[in-house]
Amino acid sequence: MPREERQQALDVYEAVASRRAVRGFTDEPVPAEVLRRVLSAAARAPSSGNMQPWQIYVLTGAPLAELKKRAAERVAAGDPGDQREYQMYPSGLTFPYRDRRLAAAEKRYAALGVPREDRRARDEAVAANWDCFGAPVALFCYISRGMGLPQWADTGIYLQTVMLLLRAEGLHSCPQMAWSVYRKSVADVVSPPDGLILFCGMSIGFADTTTSYVRSDRASLAETVTFLNG
Ligand SMILES: Cc1cc2nc3c(=O)[nH]c(=O)nc-3n(C[C@H](O)[C@H](O)[C@H](O)COP(=O)(O)O)c2cc1C
Numbered sequence: 738m739p740r741e742e743r744q745q746a747l748d749v750y751e752a753v754a755s756r757r758a759v760r761g762f763t764d765e766p767v768p769a770e771v772l773r774r775v776l777s778a779a780a781r782a783p784s785s786g787n788m789q790p791w792q793i794y795v796l797t798g799a800p801l802a803e804l805k806k807r808a809a810e811r812v813a814a815g816d817p818g819d820q821r822e823y824q825m826y827p828s829g830l831t832f833p834y835r836d837r838r839l840a841a842a843e844k845r846y847a848a849l850g851v852p853r854e855d856r857r858a859r860d861e862a863v864a865a866n867w868d869c870f871g872a873p874v875a876l877f878c879y880i881s882r883g884m885g886l887p888q889w890a891d892t893g894i895y896l897q898t899v900m901l902l903l904r905a906e907g908l909h910s911c912p913q914m915a916w917s918v919y920r921k922s923v924a925d926v927v928s929p930p931d932g933l934i935l936f937c938g939m940s941i942g943f944a945d946t947t948t949s950y951v952r953s954d955r956a957s958l959a960e961t962v963t964f965l966n967g
Contacts, residue, residue, distance in 0.1 A: 746905075747904060747905050749901070751904075752901040752902075752904040752905055753901065755904055756900050756901060756903075756904050756909075756910070757909070757950070757952065757953065758910075758911045758912065758953070759870065759909035759910065759911050759940075759944045759948075759950075760865060760870045760911055760948060760950065761870055761871060761944065761945040761947070761948025761950075762869070762870055762871045762872035762873070762909070762940060762942035762943060762944060762945055763871070763942065763943045763944070763945045764871065764873055764942075765873065765942065765943045766797070766873050767797070767873060767874050767908060767941060767942060767943075769797075771906050771908070772795060772797075772874065772941075774906070775899060775902040775903055775906060775908075776793065776795070776899065778898075778902050779895060779898045779899040779902055781898070782891075782894050782895040782898040783891075783894060784888070784891035784894070784895070785887045785888060785890075785891055788888065788891070789891075789895075790880050790881060790884050790888040790891050790892060791878055791879070791880060791891070791892045791895050791896075792878070792879040792880065792881075792929065792933055793876060793877070793878055793879075794876070794877040794879070794927040794929070795874065795875070795876050795877075796874070796875045796876075796877070796926070796927070797873060797874050797875075800926055800927075801869070801873070801874070801875050803926055804875070804922060804923060804926045805867070805868055805869065807919075807922045807925065807926070808867035808868070808919050808922050809867065809868065811867075811919055811922065812864045812867055816919075818918035818919055819918065819919065819920050819921045821917060821918075822917065822920065822934045822935070823917070823934065823936075825914050825917065826838070833956070833960070837954075837956065840954065841953060841954070844951050844953065844954070845862075845950075845951075846858075846859060846862065847951065848949050848950050848951040849862055849949065850949075863915070866913050866915035866916070867915065867916075867919060869913075869938070869940040870911060870940050870948075871942075871945065872911075872940035872941055872942035873941075873942050874940070874941040874942055875938055875939065875940055875941065876899070876938065876939040876941060877916065877923055877927060877935060877937075877938050877939075878892055878895075878896060878935075878936045878937055878938075878939070879929055879933040879934060879935050879936065880892050880933065880934055880936050881932055881933060881934075882932050882933065882934050883932070889936070892936055896912060896937070896939065899939070900912070900939075903941060907943070908941060908942065908943060909941075909942065909943065909944040910939050910940060910941050911939065911940045912937055912938075912939050913937055913938040913939060913940060914936075914937045915938070916935060916937060916938035917935055917936070917937065920935040923935055923938070
């Protein structure tokens with residue numbers, strides 16, 4: 738599709754509204770030029786001091802198959818993962834964040850038909866992360882160890898820009914902190930230079946529309962935004 742048509746086909750509101758964490762992809766390959774176009778455009782994302790602190794690796798084909806194989810072996814062995822380099826969630830979460838997190842998990846497992854007490858089925862759902870939910874493309878976002886909180890925020894802005902541009906190409910994604918659990922396997926495959934921390938992975942591809950999901954909730958505007966009008 739020419740660029741002009743793509744732009745007409747999906748405005749920014751539609752891109753934002755239609756983006757969701759897709760956890761089931763078809764194996765349809767994503768053309769390399771589409772990935773290049775998306776990542777070239779995403780480079781326009783803003784960052785503090787224009788430092789662009791992200792370091793991105795994109796895996797398809799044999800390298801991705803190798804990573805999935807290594808991760809699957811670790812999952813099968815019950816490997817609890819590598820020592821974490823950052824805490825995924827703060828300990829001692831309180832209202833409303835703890836409640837939102839629990840509600841999101843409940844909703845997700847309900848959509849999969851997995852009962853709360855079925856630990857094994859839940860573990861299997863989590864393990865799907867390390868198969869990239871069947872996606873043919875995985876992106877890994879690293880950041881220099883010396884960077885501070887604002888630069889970590891920069892990477893988030895960048896990643897959302899990537900995810901919205903993927904929507905403009907008819908593609909879907911799932912950002913995945915879960916890859917930090919098996920970060921050494923990622924490093925074994927991508928060989929990043931010293932001094933980088935893996936923030937997250939991102940599965941990319943065409944959504945498998947047969948995978949059941951329930952649209953995630955959001956807090957009301959009044960809960961998260963305060964307007965001070967003059
Ligand atoms: C930085 C980041 C890391 C995430 N890590 C994971 C992950 O490891 N596995 C997963 O299934 N979803 C992951 N998600 C997806 C969130 O669970 C999802 O965005 C949230 O529940 C809202 O749902 P939605 O994106 O479908 O609207 C992550 C999202 C973000 C932004």
